[in-house]
Amino acid sequence: MKAAILGATRGMGRSLARRLAERRERIFLLGRDPEALARSARDLEARGAPAPIGTAHCDLLEPAGFEAALDAADRALGDFDTLIVSAGLFGTQDALESDAARRAALLAANFANTVQLCEAARVRLLARGGGTLCVFSSVAGDRARKPVVLYGATKAGLSAYLEGLDHRFRAQGLRTVTVKPGFVRTGMTEGLAEPPFAGDPDAVAARVLRALDRGDPVVYAPPIWRAVMGVVKRLPRAVLRRAAF
Amino acid sequence: MNAGTTKIAGWGRLPVVTGHEVVPEELEAASAGVQLARGLGRSYGDASLPAASTDRVLCTRRADRILHFDPATGILRAEAGLSLQEIHRVFGPRGFASPVLTGTAYVTLGGMVASDVHGKNHHVAGTFGAHVRALRMRVPDGRVLEVTDENEPDLFRATQGGMGLTGHILEVEVALERIESPWLVTEVRQVPDLDALVETLTSESRRWPHAAAWVDCTTRGRGMGRGYLSLGRYASAGEAPAAPPELRERIAVPFDLPGWVVAPWSIRIFNVGWHHLHRTTGPRIVGPQPFFHPLDFVRHWNRLYGQRGFAQYQCVLPYASDGRGVQRFFEVLTRLGGASPVSVLKNCGPEGRGVLSFPMPGVSVALDLPFRRGHTQALVDALNAVVIEAGGRIYLTKDALTRPEHLRAMEPRLARFQEIRRKWDPEGRLRSALSVRLLGDAT
Numbered sequence: 295m296k297a298a299i300l301g302a303t304r305g306m307g308r309s310l311a312r313r314l315a316e317r318r319e320r321i322f323l324l325g326r327d328p329e330a331l332a333r334s335a336r337d338l339e340a341r342g343a344p345a346p347i348g349t350a351h352c353d354l355l356e357p358a359g360f361e362a363a364l365d366a367a368d369r370a371l372g373d374f375d376t377l378i379v380s381a382g383l384f385g386t387q388d389a390l391e392s393d394a395a396r397r398a399a400l401l402a403a404n405f406a407n408t409v410q411l412c413e414a415a416r417v418r419l420l421a422r423g424g425g426t427l428c429v430f431s432s433v434a435g436d437r438a439r440k441p442v443v444l445y446g447a448t449k450a451g452l453s454a455y456l457e458g459l460d461h462r463f464r465a466q467g468l469r470t471v472t473v474k475p476g477f478v479r480t481g482m483t484e485g486l487a488e489p490p491f492a493g494d495p496d497a498v499a500a501r502v503l504r505a506l507d508r509g510d511p512v513v514y515a516p517p518i519w520r521a522v523m524g525v526v527k528r529l530p531r532a533v534l535r536r537a538a539f
Numbered sequence: 540m541n542a543g544t545t546k547i548a549g550w551g552r553l554p555v556v557t558g559h560e561v562v563p564e565e566l567e568a569a570s571a572g573v574q575l576a577r578g579l580g581r582s583y584g585d586a587s588l589p590a591a592s593t594d595r596v597l598c599t600r601r602a603d604r605i606l607h608f609d610p611a612t613g614i615l616r617a618e619a620g621l622s623l624q625e626i627h628r629v630f631g632p633r634g635f636a637s638p639v640l641t642g643t644a645y646v647t648l649g650g651m652v653a654s655d656v657h658g659k660n661h662h663v664a665g666t667f668g669a670h671v672r673a674l675r676m677r678v679p680d681g682r683v684l685e686v687t688d689e690n691e692p693d694l695f696r697a698t699q700g701g702m703g704l705t706g707h708i709l710e711v712e713v714a715l716e717r718i719e720s721p722w723l724v725t726e727v728r729q730v731p732d733l734d735a736l737v738e739t740l741t742s743e744s745r746r747w748p749h750a751a752a753w754v755d756c757t758t759r760g761r762g763m764g765r766g767y768l769s770l771g772r773y774a775s776a777g778e779a780p781a782a783p784p785e786l787r788e789r790i791a792v793p794f795d796l797p798g799w800v801v802a803p804w805s806i807r808i809f810n811v812g813w814h815h816l817h818r819t820t821g822p823r824i825v826g827p828q829p830f831f832h833p834l835d836f837v838r839h840w841n842r843l844y845g846q847r848g849f850a851q852y853q854c855v856l857p858y859a860s861d862g863r864g865v866q867r868f869f870e871v872l873t874r875l876g877g878a879s880p881v882s883v884l885k886n887c888g889p890e891g892r893g894v895l896s897f898p899m900p901g902v903s904v905a906l907d908l909p910f911r912r913g914h915t916q917a918l919v920d921a922l923n924a925v926v927i928e929a930g931g932r933i934y935l936t937k938d939a940l941t942r943p944e945h946l947r948a949m950e951p952r953l954a955r956f957q958e959i960r961r962k963w964d965p966e967g968r969l970r971s972a973l974s975v976r977l978l979g980d981a982t
Contacts (some may be wrong), residue, residue: 308965330565336607
């Protein structure tokens, strides 16, 4: 595998990148903070990934830089065959309702710009006969709920796009793996009330890696969330309108 | 989570205070303006708990990146939150181990420095600090410094065993030990009484790099202090199995047991049974977890003690005194009914360079004391009196109940430590519940 990863400095992306490193996969890191990228690159090298691990600036709020970032990954890896996107923004519903700038950033980063990045990668991967797009969406995109109206909407759109991509291009060799994490204990969810079935990033990474190996189109992690969302998706509107979750 | 109502405690869950952890992935930025940092919260008492004036503690466990490793020298540099468990997992198969291994692998590099931890090999390897080459620290005035024994010897040495009170440890550079295999060759030796135990522990320590003793502390009279020695060394490549050893939690204590379960009668039954289970056996090959971290296979084992929590108590009684300190200690312990399910004796080598580093040449005794209101405090007071008389000291990492006047009486090094603290932190910015209780810091 030759994987370019956006989001490997933190959370689930960090755990997934470490598992890839321990398998000696070739890795290229994309991200915003050069210091954090360098530290994560050294970490992954020490854990077994072939050194040196290259890094390039890539910010989901700056779509103009996507092509240059993917160019850098291609140069370093000799054409990447996998793009993993675990980066994304999060805000509580209250914060997003009251802060228009933050809302605009989240809507752009999580949906429009993530799609643009995937499109840029899709073109490259199809041109070289296929590859894998592994993108972190969320169970919040499975059903609209009060605490995640805006965040959930971005993830619903993203999940729909990724499913469509899978239908349209799998026959041409482009595998799309949509990751739908439930509540996972990371820096992103710190300070939030922890619901039942909360998971840890390393367990999520193990599930995602298995899905990457098998080419599963959708992976819920922790796996219990597939059943949880199966129920939530079937709840009548009247129930969800009254429910607090 | 309503931050105002959450609770935080050390591993002994005594005391429990209001507070919560802040757990950043980027430690350095988050460490500015913080009063106290903690790792995995495995110190037992109040060392990793905030002073009453704040409810926030910076937790390092998500700052766990390996920044450099040189297989030629074994020198590792990593962020402070890297755990000993992870060091086993990543470096064991490559032929390296931490030079000092604590009773649990769920500790961080930063915590190992702040407690200047020791292991079963203290008599040959010294404390963890002896192997630390450099620290990157956020010092109390806000600067971030590279601290070594050459450029800032006072700060470097005060930070080893300094309980996190001299600055926040961001990165640790330490020399790992080269090992032929991560497996161990071990022996168990049963011993009939305390005199024989101390004598065998001392003599076997000359032959074995890793040695500790478990003591039945419920038997009085002739069999007082009977127990067994656990001895080990790393296996050679020829002796060791090819497969990597297992490192995991196999069972969990799902909830707090009722407080009456761990009581003197049950501890007595456990101690007698445990003693008879450990007969003298010849060499066996075991993994690092059962040998170094035997309790790690039970997740949340502290819940066995129920909600009241327990007090760990560990002291070292020097050889320099009349040599009867250990006997007097156990006489007082058994007379006062201080039953402890797990009591461990260890032979300590020379004192480390940490200003407040715990070990000194002598016998270290560690006890788990289920908390009993009114009783446990009196017991700790009585044990501390024995320690003071013997010229020994207690281990702050385990402590929850020692009185400040007792600490002063056993710690002539305290003045030096406080002097270095005052120099680096004249406004007293860094504090913990422990420093308020024992060092007279403002809350």
